Amino acid sequence: MSRELLIVCTFTRGTPYAEEARRLTASAARFGYAVRAIDIPDQGNWWQNAGAKMGRVLGEFRRHEGPLLFLDADCRVLRPLDEMLRLLDDADMAMTLRADHCFTAMVNSGVVLMRKSPGVLAVLEHWATAGIRFARCHRFADQGALLEGIVLNQHRVRCRALAEKYHSMVPLGGDAPAVDCVIAHLKASRVARTSSMPPGIERAETRSPVEHVALRPMIAEPRPIPIEGVDGQQRDFVEYAGRWGAAASWWLEVPAGDSPIAGDKCLTEANRKALDGWRVKALATLCQRLPVGTRVMVSDFDVVYLQDPHEFAQRLDEADLVVAWDRASGGHPATATMALCVGPSISQFLLPRVAAESERLSPQGSAVASFAAALGCVLDSTGDEFAWTAVPRELVANLATAGPRTVSLCVRAPLRAFHHVNAPHYGGANSAAMGGHGFHAELDNQAT
Numbered sequence: 159m160s161r162e163l164l165i166v167c168t169f170t171r172g173t174p175y176a177e178e179a180r181r182l183t184a185s186a187a188r189f190g191y192a193v194r195a196i197d198i199p200d201q202g203n204w205w206q207n208a209g210a211k212m213g214r215v216l217g218e219f220r221r222h223e224g225p226l227l228f229l230d231a232d233c234r235v236l237r238p239l240d241e242m243l244r245l246l247d248d249a250d251m252a253m254t255l256r257a258d259h260c261f262t263a264m265v266n267s268g269v270v271l272m273r274k275s276p277g278v279l280a281v282l283e284h285w286a287t288a289g290i291r292f293a294r295c296h297r298f299a300d301q302g303a304l305l306e307g308i309v310l311n312q313h314r315v316r317c318r319a320l321a322e323k324y325h326s327m328v329p330l331g332g333d334a335p336a337v338d339c340v341i342a343h344l345k346a347s348r349v350a351r352t353s354s355m356p357p358g359i360e361r362a363e364t365r366s367p368v369e370h371v372a373l374r375p376m377i378a379e380p381r382p383i384p385i386e387g388v389d390g391q392q393r394d395f396v397e398y399a400g401r402w403g404a405a406a407s408w409w410l411e412v413p414a415g416d417s418p419i420a421g422d423k424c425l426t427e428a429n430r431k432a433l434d435g436w437r438v439k440a441l442a443t444l445c446q447r448l449p450v451g452t453r454v455m456v457s458d459f460d461v462v463y464l465q466d467p468h469e470f471a472q473r474l475d476e477a478d479l480v481v482a483w484d485r486a487s488g489g490h491p492a493t494a495t496m497a498l499c500v501g502p503s504i505s506q507f508l509l510p511r512v513a514a515e516s517e518r519l520s521p522q523g524s525a526v527a528s529f530a531a532a533l534g535c536v537l538d539s540t541g542d543e544f545a546w547t548a549v550p551r552e553l554v555a556n557l558a559t560a561g562p563r564t565v566s567l568c569v570r571a572p573l574r575a576f577h578h579v580n581a582p583h584y585g586g587a588n589s590a591a592m593g594g595h596g597f598h599a600e601l602d603n604q605a606t
């Protein structure tokens with residue numbers, strides 16, 4: 159199979175990546191692999207260049223019949239790839255998976271192994287289109303576009319998580335990878351880009367007067383390049399709302415000392431339940447802060463909008479509350495995103511009844527009582543005195559249940575596409591078995 163392999167990378171002429179691509183080509187040639195290095199015209203900045211890369215790779219994938227390995231130009235091939243290629247015996251794609259990161263960093267697009275199939279082609283087409291379209295408003299537009307493509311096509315593509323030896327992160331001047339490393343990634347982006355965000359975040363023109371509010375726990379100060387926990391997910395929320403022209407988003411936080419969530423970087427399951435128990439108070443606070451008649455999309459902080467959320471909010475023309483709920487199939491309403499119109503019908507009718515129903519469902523007053531269960535009971539027993547409407551449950555989904563119609567994606571639950579194989583989780587510190595200085599000198603020698 160290795161003779162059929164095509165390695166593809168992209169670079170922009172006049173940037174350090176041109177030399178990186180040359181060194182990658184030399185490292186792969188030592189083991190008999192050809193590299194197709196594609197010159198991408200400069201799109202204006204690092205973020206837009208990254209977003210445009212898959213649009214150029216897509217043509218190579220369509221023409222090539224064997225397996226294709228996409229590598230960032232700052233990668234190096236250190237060992238034969240035969241063992242890595244065997245990952246495609248029971249998968250269509252393989253890449254680094256970081257389940258504890260925010261949506262746009264959950265998979266890493268620096269090393270992606272793939273075989274030809276209709277599902278993979280659909281993923282790449284979405285990656286190419288969304289990567290270009292949203293590169294002006296995302297700090298990791300290309301990685302987010304790749305994961306979006308997988309989520310929307312997870313019923314037809316099987317993915318595998320790469321072990322660290324197949325994608326070992328090695329910052330320039332940092333420690334070397336472990337001695338069994340197959341592909342090293344030098345992460346030149348840490349030098350090439352000057353900040354964690356594109357220089358001019360662009361938002362589409364706002365098309366409807368809807369406030370977008372996220373419920374989130376209090377956390378410590380965000381990191382410089384947020385990719386983990388609450389700070390990374392809240393940055394995703396803002397960027398994904400902005401790309402659809404949503405109004406400026408703001409946060410409704412759990413007050414310090416009011417919940418065990420306060421101060422957590424990453425939410426445990428117990429803290430998620432505590433946040434769920436706090437929803438009635440959060441919505442009551444929202445109704446106090448906003449004028450009567452304000453239309454609001456209320457989402458959890460770990461939500462991204464895959465489709466235009468205004469289509470969801472437009473249902474407020476006919477109701478005071480819009481929830482995603484397939485009542486005929488049972489279950490509870492989806493509460494990760496709801497739309498409501500601020501007024502007495504919410505603050506004086508709905509919320510007191512939901513609070514009372516939560517108390518009934520949990521006699522001890524436990525914070526883990528399900529807001530969704532209580533809301534469903536109240537709505538089922540409501541007559542003409544309260545106007546609400548349900549939209550299909552698939553419009554608000556988590557990673558495992560999302561599909562082409564999903565508007566609001568809650569970044570919870572395992573990604574179904576990665577369940578077809580039992581692959582090791584990416585993670586762990588690199589071994590320092592090889593000195594960093596000697597490692598980089600070795601790469602220099604390979605490329606000469």
